[in-house]
Amino acid sequence: MELKRVVVTGLGALTPIGNTKDEFWEGLIGGKSGAAPITYYDTEKFKTKFACEVKNFNATDFLDRKEARKMDKFAQYAMVAADEAIGDADLDLDKVDKLRVGVIWGAGIGGLETFQTEVLNFAQGDGSPRFNPFFIPKMIADIAPANISIKHGFMGPNYTTVSACASSANAIFDALNSIRLGHCDVVVTGGSEAAVTIAGMGGFNAMHALSTRNESPETASRPFDGTRDGFVLGEGAGALVLEEYEHAKARGAKIYAEVAGGGLSSDAHHMTAPHPEGIGVIAVMKNCLENAGLKPEDVDHINTHGTSTPLGDVAELKAISNVFGSHAKNININSTKSMTGHLLGAAGAIEAISVILAMEHGIVPPTINHTTVDENIDPELNLTLNKAQKRDVKVAMSNTFGFGGHNACVLFKKID
Incomplete structure (x- = not known):
């Protein structure tokens, strides 16, 4: 069976550094930090008092008030990003065969704020189970794609x-495979997360996973820096419209890039820590290249998982050096989490959007906040430090890894 070609025809983003794909891109190229003191709750007793929140967002600017009240914030974010991507793709919803349009979405946690609110309300009550009738449908992770499909039919x-931080990748x-195999003509895909809550921040603090650089939040996310001390929690959504190539051509769609392939693997090592030698990461990048029919020397740019944790950053760069050999020093490597923070289940989607836009504009966003060399990192690697770099990007890779050892990798290339 000959696999069908798959292309990207629409993008949508709602992030801590921009509430549309264009604003997101401007923030990336400008080296904008999305980290700031948390506004959602009193942080006095928390170890970490900052995060990368989505700013100036009001759900009722986009959604009917009654519908918005039925959705957790992670689902609201999904709806807004998906609508932007669908509009960007210029899909004629009256002509498309909706039986052949899917929605495949990623979320590592789902409706955490809803779960937190309902349980706290119960605990503070008289023991009577007076739960909101929308508690369950607001909380469950699958409700985001359900809402997208219901709205558009x-x-x-x-x-x-759900594969933790690898979920949207x-x-x-x-989504790629659904179209490749002929099951769909179009798939709206991506991911969303809204875990900047007392439960989310408290839980990650208890794991010692978060940066505690409270005196300078905007510089706290510093992947590859010798003084990094943990990741910065982010929130938001990223959406992509994937489409079968001939279907897109027939309707005259704008094509951003081709989805060349993808890969999956497991570290099979530890609940939260990466394998120190990056064995699972080596496997997933090799799987991805093989799936795409590309060679290591074809890759121009890698947006790393690069969360700004002491162990993870080193392991990933070791894996890149292993897979790409001497070509590794020719690749523009970066981590956009230095600006957006870590969006958990939405990370893979917004980072995929970043590499696609890097191809379109011929410029690679920087890894900001780097001030101190880490002696465990190969100095010959080009980590695109502190300033965007012009580059004709023909092939770009996006890496995303999750707690539990879940590894996902996606490759995009300029359309032939």
């Missing part, structure tokens, strides 16, 4: 991938 495959790979 898309009747193809509809589900959520996993969703993109699943």
Whole structure:
């Protein structure tokens, strides 16, 4: 069976550094930090008092007030980003065969704020189980793609991938395969997360996973820097419209890039820590290259998982050196988490959007906040430090890894 070609025809982003794909891109190229003191709750007793929140967002600017009240913030974010991507793709919803349009979405946690609110309300009550009737449908992770499909009438495959921080990269790979195999003509894919809550921040603090650089939040996310002390929690959503190539051509769609391939692997090592030698990461990048039919020397740019943790950053760069050999020093490597923070289940989607836009504009966003050399990192690697760099990017890779050892990798290339 000959696999169908798959292209990207629409993008949408709602992030801590921009509430549309264009604003997101401007923030990336400008080296803008999305980190700031948390505004959602009193942080006095928390170890970490800052995060990368989505700013100036009001759900009712985009959604009917009654509908917005039925959605957790992570689902609201999903709806807004998906609508932007669908509009960007210029899909004629009256002509498209909706039985062949799917929605495959990623979320590592789902409706955490809803879960937190309902449980706290119960605990503070008299013991009577007076739960909101929308508690469960607001909380469950699969409700985001469900809401997208209900709004637009898309009747193809509809589900959520949950693989921690690899979730939306996993969703993109699943969407790719759904079209490759002929099951769909179009898939709206991506991911969303809204875990900047007392439960989210408290839980990650208890794991010692978060930066505690409270005196300078805007510089706290510093991947590859010798003084990094943990990741900065972010929130938001990224959405992509993937489409079968001939289907896109027939309707005269703008094509951003081709989805060349993807890969999945497991570290099979530890609940939260990466394998120190990056064995699972080596495997996923090799899997991805093989799946795409590309060679290591074809890759111009890698947006790393690069969370700004002491162990993870080193392991990933070791893996890149292993897979790409001497070509590794010719690749523009970066981590956009230095600006957006870590969006958990939405990370893979917005980072995929970043590499696609890097190809379109011929410029690679920087890894900001780097001031101190880490002696464990190869100094010959080009980590695109502190300033965007012009580059004709023909092939770009996006890496995303999750707690539990889940690894996902997606490759994009300029359309032939």
